[in-house]
Amino acid sequence: MEDENDLDLIVIGWGKGGKTLAGTLARAGQRVAIVEASKEMYGGTCINIGCVPTKILIHDAENHAGHGFDPEYFDTAVERRDKLTAMMRAKNFSMLDTLDSVMTITGRASFIGPRRIRVHAGDETLELGAKRIIINTGAIPASSDLEGASIGGRIHDSTTLQHAPLPKSLVVIGGGPVGLEFASMFGHFGSKVTVLDRGPRALKNEDEDVAAEVLSALNDVDVEIKVRASVQRISQNAHTARVYYEQDGAPQDIEADAVLIALGRTPATHELNLVAAGIETTASGAIKVDDHLCTTAEGVYALGDVNGGPQFTYVSLDDNRIVGDAILGSGKRSTADRVAVPHTTFTTPPLARVGLSEQDARTQGLSIKVAVKKVAEIAAMPRPKIVGDARGIIKFVVDAQNDLILGAALMHVDSQEVINLVALAMRQGVTSTTLRDSIFTHPSSTEALNEVLGSFAR
Numbered sequence: 001m002e003d004e005n006d007l008d009l010i011v012i013g014w015g016k017g018g019k020t021l022a023g024t025l026a027r028a029g030q031r032v033a034i035v036e037a038s039k040e041m042y043g044g045t046c047i048n049i050g051c052v053p054t055k056i057l058i059h060d061a062e063n064h065a066g067h068g069f070d071p072e073y074f075d076t077a078v079e080r081r082d083k084l085t086a087m088m089r090a091k092n093f094s095m096l097d098t099l100d101s102v103m104t105i106t107g108r109a110s111f112i113g114p115r116r117i118r119v120h121a122g123d124e125t126l127e128l129g130a131k132r133i134i135i136n137t138g139a140i141p142a143s144s145d146l147e148g149a150s151i152g153g154r155i156h157d158s159t160t161l162q163h164a165p166l167p168k169s170l171v172v173i174g175g176g177p178v179g180l181e182f183a184s185m186f187g188h189f190g191s192k193v194t195v196l197d198r199g200p201r202a203l204k205n206e207d208e209d210v211a212a213e214v215l216s217a218l219n220d221v222d223v224e225i226k227v228r229a230s231v232q233r234i235s236q237n238a239h240t241a242r243v244y245y246e247q248d249g250a251p252q253d254i255e256a257d258a259v260l261i262a263l264g265r266t267p268a269t270h271e272l273n274l275v276a277a278g279i280e281t282t283a284s285g286a287i288k289v290d291d292h293l294c295t296t297a298e299g300v301y302a303l304g305d306v307n308g309g310p311q312f313t314y315v316s317l318d319d320n321r322i323v324g325d326a327i328l329g330s331g332k333r334s335t336a337d338r339v340a341v342p343h344t345t346f347t348t349p350p351l352a353r354v355g356l357s358e359q360d361a362r363t364q365g366l367s368i369k370v371a372v373k374k375v376a377e378i379a380a381m382p383r384p385k386i387v388g389d390a391r392g393i394i395k396f397v398v399d400a401q402n403d404l405i406l407g408a409a410l411m412h413v414d415s416q417e418v419i420n421l422v423a424l425a426m427r428q429g430v431t432s433t434t435l436r437d438s439i440f441t442h443p444s445s446t447e448a449l450n451e452v453l454g455s456f457a458r
């Protein structure tokens, strides 16, 4: 490839947004190259080491609740995960590789100039240029400068722990979504789990009544959460690991078979040589983008985790829509038009959230009404009882003046589905009364809205 305009598009990284855009533009007749660092990562984080493999294990762990520590059962779940992720990886690869106008390249890309990259693939080096470049390199586990916290042996990040033997005891450092999902999952598999978080309380961004329900469910599988816990150092030997921390000023330590470090994920920019292309980063290391996901270099866009936005697969997918619209459409889409983006943390039952919590709304001085009910007390919601798990809570925060939904916290079986309906209602300006009076199938979890939205307590 000699001429910088040889290609129409280069995508660096096989993430959700980039692979989708590569396919769309190739089908529209553009000449596209997609570069992925590892053949184990075709399809990106989500299907290989993120959402999908963890949810497979979480599902199988849920089916094992109450059956104790059972490495054989765990190994069977791991086998199922490996089969499914291998199938998805192959499918992801062939979806692009079979398109005539797409060149798939396995190697590590870095910039050598504006809209020009070099790819190292084993002993081979390739230089490519294009009219447009998409950076979609995702994020990597945040490293910790704590003594003894390098990944290896008994110290894990979310990727290595998925490939380790089932630990009898596990210490999780960090009580964010990664930390809590792994804690809940290993608790269900029968491991003794302790979570250490430095925050003032667990799930500090959630209302206390909602957080209490999640904690109670974690407690059901013997997960202990220690807050205000500041980890000082970690040590390990052939038999065990030990985490030294301070809680409320008092030194403590805890022993475990394995330690998971889950302190966030950092945009993957370290090997991109962004300076060569005039691409700037923010103070937190993300690629600087505007509302249309343009970087500071003309013709270069950043999609997904690497641009510092919310770290969710479906946000990367929406990033693809914005850039797709800029290239093929009206250019009107932007991150500024995103409303009510929901998210779900897959503890068991899952906690699904959208919009404001009650504490957020009160801090903002909004005039609100709040409807809240424990799932076990919702008569018109037999579905959780049918599937044998009636734990949880449903909470709505509604504007007292115009009846519009400002936020919701749903913690119950199926909440990862119901939240999408609530988010759509928020986006479309559907009032809580309309949602309350809607026809929903029966028996479903959605029909809880008929009852909960008719019971504003405060």
Ligand SMILES: Cc1cc2nc3c(=O)[nH]c(=O)nc-3n(C[C@H](O)[C@H](O)[C@H](O)COP(=O)(O)OP(=O)(O)OC[C@H]3O[C@@H](n4cnc5c(N)ncnc54)[C@H](O)[C@@H]3O)c2cc1C
Pocket (backbone or CB within 6 Å): 012, 013, 014, 015, 016, 017, 018, 035, 036, 037, 038, 041, 042, 043, 044, 045, 046, 049, 050, 051, 052, 054, 107, 108, 109, 110, 136, 137, 138, 139, 158, 178, 268, 271, 272, 303, 304, 305, 306, 310, 311, 312, 313, 314, 316, 346
């Ligand atoms: C354990 C875990 C569970 C998660 N669960 C969920 C969930 O349930 N739901 C959800 O929505 N989100 C979840 N996430 C977050 C979600 O996985 C990410 O937000 C999403 O995958 C990010 O996608 P992306 O498009 O930014 O790129 P990614 O999918 O991260 O892809 C980036 C790709 O770029 C490649 N790459 C990096 N550098 C280079 C280079 N120099 N050259 C070539 N290739 C390169 C990488 O190998 C990688 O394949 C989870 C994350 C983790 C870690």
Ligand SMILES: NC(=O)c1ccc[n+]([C@@H]2O[C@H](COP(=O)([O-])OP(=O)(O)OC[C@H]3O[C@@H](n4cnc5c(N)ncnc54)[C@H](O)[C@@H]3O)[C@@H](O)[C@H]2O)c1
Pocket (backbone or CB within 6 Å): 173, 174, 175, 176, 177, 178, 179, 181, 196, 197, 198, 199, 229, 230, 231, 262, 263, 264, 265, 310, 311, 312, 343, 344, 345, 346
């Ligand atoms: N279901 C999902 O959608 C899902 C699941 C997993 C991950 N993710 C994505 O992955 C991203 C990364 O998740 P994460 O949980 O790794 O990071 P996070 O930043 O969300 O949480 C990190 C936690 O670690 C705590 N912490 C930070 N430093 C600490 C220290 N020194 N000692 C003790 N505690 C400390 C913080 O208080 C915080 O609670 C999330 O932002 C999320 O978007 C999504």
